[in-house]
Amino acid sequence: MIRRISEILSEYENLTFLYAVLVLVVLLIGAFSLPTITYQGDDLYPKTIDRTSTLDPYDRGGEPFNTTTVAAQYPENSPYLGYVTAYLTPLSLFLAEITPHLGTTIVSHPGGIIDEILYNTRGLDTVVETSILFTAFAIASYLFRRRNG
Amino acid sequence: MIEYLIFAVFVGLLLHGIHRKAIARIQGRPGPPIWQEILHVLKFSFKETWIPATASQTLFVAVVIIAIGVWSTALFVLLTGGSLLLLFAVYMLHKIVEHGLGLSSGSPYGKFGAIRSVMSAASEIPLFATIAAIYLITGSLMISDIQAWQAAHGPLLFTALPAAIALYIVVLAKMHYSPFAVIESKEIVSGNVTEHFGVWRAGLEAAFGLKTFVLLYAFIVLFLGPMPLLLAAVAMVLLLLSLSFICALSPMLSPFDTVTIQIGTAGLIVVYVLLMGVIV
Amino acid sequence: MFDLPIEGAELLAVEFGDIVNYFSVYTAVLFVFALLFTVLAIISRPEKPVDIVFGGDAYYAKKIPPEQLRFQRFMAIACGLATLGAMISGDLFNFTLFSSMIGITNIGIVAAVKNKHVLEAAYQYGIVAMVATVPLFGGAAIALATTGTLSIWELAGAGAVPLLAKMLLVVGVMGEGMAPFYIGKAEITRAPGAPYVLMIHVSSLLLFLRVVEIALTV
Amino acid sequence: MTMKKQTAGAVTVAAAMVCVAASAGWRLGLIETWIAIVLNVVAFPFFLVALGLWWNAAEKEEGDTPFIGY
Structure with a gap:
């Protein structure tokens, strides 16, 4: 198990893929937190x-x-x-x-x-x-x- | 001030000696006397010293000085009850020293050591999440505040067990002969310190002694709370012996596997912190 | 700093109009460290790498063209300056800008190397660094949209920045600095020019240290 | 690039004096803690390295040239 993960991590061709997965995970978590975020109308500029x-x-x-x-x-x-x-x-x-x-x-x-x-x-x-x-x-x-x- | 530094260097080297002795005894060998590492440093410092012609000379010398400076800073941060974040920053800066040691010499073995050090750096950074866990619990990152919190609420070891485990792995990864010590594994000679001999090596060993002292002491202070000096010394030796047992009984992992294990741990910590952030 | 028990006392604030940079004990230590390695990149001569011939017992010294090393040094210094900026920036957007500059200069340091293996790793790294600007700026944008300000001074301790924005910032810095996706960087390290290659690691580690501080503060 | 024994000795003494002076000043309350720390952190590495250089008395002038080729 550990060895297989290691193999995936040790190929730099997988780099973009791994990063994309991470971003997607964060975005998914973020999508659920969206309702709690409110837009602040009085903009700085x-x-x-x-x-x-x-x-x-x-x-x-x-x-x-x-x-x-x-x-x-x-x-x-x-x-x-x-x-x-x-x-x-x-x-x-x-x-x-x-x-x-x-x-x-x-x-x-x-x-x-x-x-x-x-x-x-x-x-x-x-x-x-x-x-x-x-x-x-x-x-x-x-x-x-x-x-x- | 200076007396603390010299004391910590000697105690750190002594701890290295105890570590070697314990490992030897566990493996059924007599092992060197426990002051061997102190003698080692003295021996290195009496050896003839020069800089390899292939090295990047300024960097070659500068990293040694930086290594000592970095861990002196860490010691004072710890002693003055400064910011835990700063202590960890210093710990990460040690990775730069490791890279610099290996890269500056121009030796292929040093380079291999440096490359492995880069890998392990990448996996140790996420262990920063530990800090977030401590912050969420105690509401402060100043070591003095954390101690005050523990005096009031009991040791963090039980309240923040996952964080303690993560930090334990961090300390373990930094010990000599540990399963995570791929940087100095013997198939690449001495890894990133291969070319640093004589006085340079003596300086580095002194810095590493300081490092061991700071890491063990930090673990005690952070997770067991304030205690009298003698008790703290006993706790440090016990912690060291537990580390020695792991080092003596486990084989060296392959470089990629150490990274996977550390990232895996870090991932669990991140989940833990996120959950705690949601619940609290 | 900001009466928050995170990074030690405030030492100095440097004003650039709306962007007020600050030195706390923490950021000052990081700043000094970045400065140290920038100076080292300027003054130290690169090493002369020696290679072993596997299967034999011979080794040989590699020849590195001086123009390449000069360009690497230029990029390393630019990287050092960007790192210095990122360390003390007191503004989220400014921080993200410095981060992406670090990403670009990191590629620049190894882009000149004539080694297929290193270049391919650098190419992958480049793609990730470019992609990482999206979460990075996205994080800053969400922080601005939800709080109406980008100044860390205003945001400190308020807890107004949503978790999503912090996570995006951290993920963005991971992409620029290559934290857990170590392999791209490990392969890049094979490039010659020790003081310059070292700058890659200095910048990304410091960047990460800084983003942790920011995520805890805002 | 070997330092002369004399230079190394001078650096050792200077760094040691900085360390001791800073520590003593801090003990007596003359110097603020952070200044004493900074002085110690800067001077201590130089002290250690220069001390080693001084007492090993390396008089060799040039670096080792590695054996290239076999």
């Missing part, structure tokens, strides 16, 4: 789009620097809440203070573009997301170049 505003994402123009209403978990940490990026890294904060250019465009620093599209308050998330993309790209390009070289 409420978003109402004011179509008449000059900051409407699909109608750029007018005053570039303005604030939108954004609810943050920790407003005291986000002094620039409501601007393009609520959290500024020390470097971008420095740039924003000495130049008028940062914040005038959504692609002013990595993460900025996703930042504005997704949420205004979670700067570190977007940095990590771009890092993941970058890592995946680095692996793929290395493998590709090695095949050619």
Whole structure:
């Protein structure tokens, strides 16, 4: 019995299968617990789009620097809440203070573009997301170049 | 502080010696004297020492230092009544030391040891569920709180028997000559410590002595509750002898089977914890 | 931490806007450990693996191209950084992001190895790591949907996160870190480049240690 | 990569002094517990390893080159 289980576990071809079984088991257990889970309506990031505003994402123009209403978990940490990026890294904060250019465009620093599209308050998330993309790209390009070289 | 460390190293090595002696007597051999392991460490430390040319030199030396540091941390966590979670984290970090020992030398035997160590690491992680069981019962993971709980409610050994069994397997897996000790099984020479000789080996043996002391003492503290030092020492030796009996009488399991058994135990613990979580 | 008797006293909070990372005694120890091995991956030279010829009595040293080792080191450092982030993250979603980054870099560390056996194991591992992002993010999403927040500070001790979300998180980390499905990782370990391969284990073990803490806390 | 006997001795003494000073300071209540622990945990491994290196007095300069091939 133990030996047979060992045989199944010791083949890495079975890896995906085993993992899928585990996920399915968890999902099955989860399905039974669903009735006990309630949806929390007052979401962390409420978003109402004011179509008449000059900051409407699909109608750029007018005053570039303005604030939108954004609810943050920790407003005291986000002094620039409501601007393009609520959290500024020390470097971008420095740039924003000495130049008028940062914040005038959504692609002013990595993460900025996703930042504005997704949420205004979670700067570190977007940095990590771009890092993941970058890592995946680095692996793929290395493998590709090695095949050619 | 330093006196605790040195004391624990010596007691741990002495426990190793008792372990060897007990196994030998059970198997009808005279066995070495019980202070043999202490002499061993001294002998190793007097041997000529260098680093193999094939090794990843920095890593080769660093893991020895990390091994000692890791178990010193564990000892202090235990003594100050710190977080049980942290104690187990340190225990898992020991697996990294094992991997590092084997991988850093470049020797194929070390590598085999490291690969086996990776397998056993994967199976020991789920034994973490033990912690959840203790948390659900006592409502705290600080060792000092757990001791206070036991002083009020009696030993955890009876209240949380499955958790105790799981932890017993954890301790057993870490003993020399245990059925789970596939990492140092003799067909791969000395497994992951094959290339660590001389001073490096002496340092490692000291760390392992510390490890044995911490694991046995942790088991006593967690499941039998606070007790005077002398009684705790007696309990540790008794626990060690029970482990020696298992080690002496059972054969070395095949690497894959050890994993299956440990994962199986862990699965049972997970079910137990889930059930307890639902009921409580 | 959060007045919960789980991981020892709080030492320091690092604010990144809405994401407030924290060092407790527990996470600080894990952080130092990850830092130690990241530094080791940076400074130590890889080993020169020796192989035995089975059936004979000979052994030979393997030759590993330096470009491959450089790439492995790059990936190991990236993995170390991701681990550092995952150790101190005080936000569920941020934690899942760091976890999936660890999964990707782990594959990167061995992807360069020219060994069919290792590559096939890495491929299987890669598939599982990709699949594992679903339960991982699903867990975070369910936590957000049921509680309205992702911050561990807000969730700590409230017991508001449903068991399903915790289980999904743990299963996701199992997939990224390969906990009980050991064989993929054991085969990957055969790759050369000890300080870098070691990083795979460092990251996944630490990740697992962290998710246990999170599951007990929230 | 063998350490010189002198260096090993110096490391041993320094680490031992850190350990003893931290422990004594903690006993006398001068140092907080966690600081004493950290100092001990960091210094103790160096003490053990350097002590061994010091008294085995290895004067060999180079690592062992394994016998390659048969």
